[in-house]
Amino acid sequence: MVEGALIAARFALMIDLALLMGLPLFWWTMGLPGRRGIVALLAISGALLSALWLLASAAAMTGTPISSPDWATAWILLTMTPIGPVLAVRGAALVLALVAAALPHGWRWALLPAAVAAATLAWTGHAGATEDTVGSLHRAADVAHIWAAAGWTGALAVLLHAVLTVRATTGEVQHVARMLARFSVMGTLIVATLVISGAINAVMIMGVAQLPALLGSTYGWLLGAKLVLFGLMLGLAAANRWRLTPALEGGMPATTLAHLRLSLIVETGAAVAIIALVAWLGTLDPAV
Structure with a gap:
């Protein structure tokens, strides 16, 4: 059950970050009008899902259900492991993507921070080790x-x-x-x-x-x-x-x-x- 929550959190986060980068990339290369609202929604949900993934990771480490978050272990992951810097970079990239989406035609400018946010996934899997x-x-x-x-x-x-x-x-x-x-x-x-x-x-x-x-x-x-x-x-x-x-x-x-x-x-x-x-x-x- 605990492992299932971690897998589900990883899956939802991967889908979100893939769309956050992939949609603006396709709109741009195809010369299509972009949707700022979709980019903003994906940036916000990316931040929320990253937090969920952190709690699911802490739950998987301690064997406790995610419904009762282990805040102490989550804090250790944030401050004493590479997860902290990775989430900091991702969080900054998501904020930049959200700010860009608020600008006229800003979905184009959101592509770069979205790519950075997606790239951080490489540091949370086998490649990161x-x-x-x-x-x-x-x-x-x-x-x-x-x-x-x-x-x-x-x-x-x-x-x-x-x-x-x-x-x-x-x-x-x-x-x-x-x-x-x-x-x-x-x-x-x-x-x-x-x-x-x-x-x-x-x-x-x-x-x-x-x-x-x-x-x-x-x-x-x-x-x-x-x-x-x-x-x-x-x-x-x-x-x-x-x-x-x-x-x-x-x-x-x-x-x-x-x-x-x-x-x-x-x-x-x-x-x-x-x-x-x-x-x-x-x-x-x-x-x-």
């Missing part, structure tokens, strides 16, 4: 992985909303088709970054010689499930790019839209499941 130069490389790869995942998450959120709300009129359908086509370049960069940084992370966490041991561990099975879901997302993204988007541009909008909606719903569901698995993986010993 790696030391020396190897640790710096591990965290750099993890930050790249987080940013790429955030970009894909934000893109899926906007694209799914677009296909679910679009009416089968030529102008609106063509706008969605152009958005999907333009995302292909960004999507290729995201996938390449995820593959390279993910491979580096796997080697850093386990070591090359220990990779076969993953087959017999809970960590390995969850990682395998993550890779299967990632493969599913790649297949759906490829179908969207090479089959459904051209069909949407060429006619039959009603039929194609139905297929595209289903595809993006499944792809988004797979992305959410992957984030849930990552939240779980971050609480496990890779050797167990």
